Amino acid sequence: MKGRNMTRWRDPAKDPRQEPKSNLITAEGAARLRGILDHLSRVKRPQISAKVGEAAAQGDRSENADYTYNKKELNRVIARIRYLTKRLDELQVVDRLPANTQKIFFGAFVSLEDEEGETLSLRIVGHDETDTQKRWISIDAPMAKALLGKEVGEDITVLTPNGETFYTVTAIDYAPNSN
Known part of the structure; x- marks a missing residue:
């Protein structure tokens, strides 16, 4: 179980990150998250994809810092899109008093x-x-x-x-x- 993503071991019973979080959100909060998801999907991802394509066209990718940076950024944006899509499906919007x-x-x-x-x-x-x-x-x-x-x-x-x-x-x- 070795790898670059290893962190120190935490007892799952005592780790506060393991506590279940409520799935409630206000209508304004849900709209804000949908806006972020829309921006990432329609604006940010296509921009970064174009940059990756341009950098890849320059030739040797192993020594191309522009390609490496933009590819990592694209993966980060895709992961955020995936997380927001999943999270918005789980959330329960509280829109009444x-x-x-x-x-x-x-x-x-x-x-x-x-x-x-x-x-x-x-x-x-x-x-x-x-x-x-x-x-x-x-x-x-x-x-x-x-x-x-x-x-x-x-x-x-x-x-x-x-x-x-x-x-x-x-x-x-x-x-x-x-x-």
């Missing part, structure tokens, strides 16, 4: 206040659409799991690298332009 919008569920924009009075705004989204800059967290994250089903005014405790952190839910909204 929950029955009780007073509680935190998938897709909610949540405002929290910590013990020092500082506010934290975040959104609970699917694994494929997390974004740290927008503060969109995965529904599989410990913070999201602690928030699910809570209402305004309820307290939660989240275990962080700095120890336990306490938050109070101050607002819940499902409109995308609210936060």
